[in-house]
Amino acid sequence: MELLYFARIREDIGQSSETISLPDTISDVSGLIDHLREQGENYQAAFKNETIIRVAVNQTYVDFDHPLVDNDEIAFFPPMTGG
Amino acid sequence: MELLYFARIREDIGQSSETISLPDTISDVSGLIDHLREQGENYQAAFKNETIIRVAVNQTYVDFDHPLVDNDEIAFFPPMTGG
């Protein structure tokens, strides 16, 4: 599973992408966020406030209860500020 | 008094401007239009349908009951279609 991080979340975590294997116990975005939070303080900081986290699975916006499969590309980023 | 005609009204009347002396009996735009209608068929055609006549006195839009004085500049034209 490919994870992509953008903007503040990328900076908090300290890298822009990583590849992980989806643990069997995780079935949705929410579970993945909980799992990532256990990976260190940088992840805890990145995912501290869920109201300012947006998620895209395979480049489509999804809610936190969206189901995941191991070959998904998951992108985490803050609310957009383009334009 | 200077009279100016634009667009369809100018074409109906056959000239773009003329100078007249305001008859004593005429006190407003409506009276002036009635007076002009007596000047010939071209004026009758020009002022036939009052709903599509607009009037400006000294370059300011006015209603038909606007009072007139002899040194006013009166412009008659159809509804605007610029832009």
Place this chain on the structure above:
Amino acid sequence: MKVQVQDQDFDIAAEIKELCGERTDIGAIVTFTGLVCDFHGNDKVQKMTLEHFPGMAEKQLEKICHTATERWPLQGGTVIHRYGPLLPGDQIVLVVILSAHREAAFNAAEFIMDWLKTNAPFWKKEQTSKGTHWVEAKDADLIKTKGWKE
């Protein structure tokens, strides 16, 4: 705001450049360009002639620009309206609005265009395959103008 009534064509890029110069405090630029369209109803338009009331045309455009600057926080603007003979594809009117806020820029540009259509003394005469005729004012334009008078 700059108002010009002219028979010559205009250049949108040059007008924007003149307005912005070296300014760095502008957030949004909205432009509207009106063109001679080659169809009117079912008739092919071959030519258009724009008549105007010199003096009053400028005065009315300045009035609407003044109203727009009082109503929205604008940083500048330009309105150019042409007159004379035009061909399909030719530019007729240009509105450029600068503002720190995009909503203000959009609103002011649309307001100026709506108001100009029904209050600036210009008249269009079209030449089609069926002859020439004065373009009739649209009720829809009058309704749009009134919509701004909240």
Place this chain on the structure above:
Amino acid sequence: MKVQVQDQDFDIAAEIKELCGERTDIGAIVTFTGLVCDFHGNDKVQKMTLEHFPGMAEKQLEKICHTATERWPLQGGTVIHRYGPLLPGDQIVLVVILSAHREAAFNAAEFIMDWLKTNAPFWKKEQTSKGTHWVEAKDADLIKTKGWKE
């Protein structure tokens, strides 16, 4: 509609020309240009960096353009969004919309801008005299986007 996400600058006149070509059936062109403004709140902005999600950014812009063409009678359009380091006064985003009808052109351009602000994956980081910070999303933008969902 043409969608481009690029680090290079763009030229509004060239984009209009490319869209219109020799067409004579266009009645209205509305453009929106977003610029880097040198003030944000009380802080002087020295630099801005735009980060984006390559691939998804284009996809989202294409989606909104598609929605706009379904919603209004448009004759063409271009959306360009830049990324990378920018300075105050630099151009960030361009929307050009062609239509036979001015109201459709205004609405589509404003709709695309509103939607883009909250749905296209771009993030602004500003460098001010007080340091660098990520620009926070505005609630007002989210409300504006929702306003279009009639």
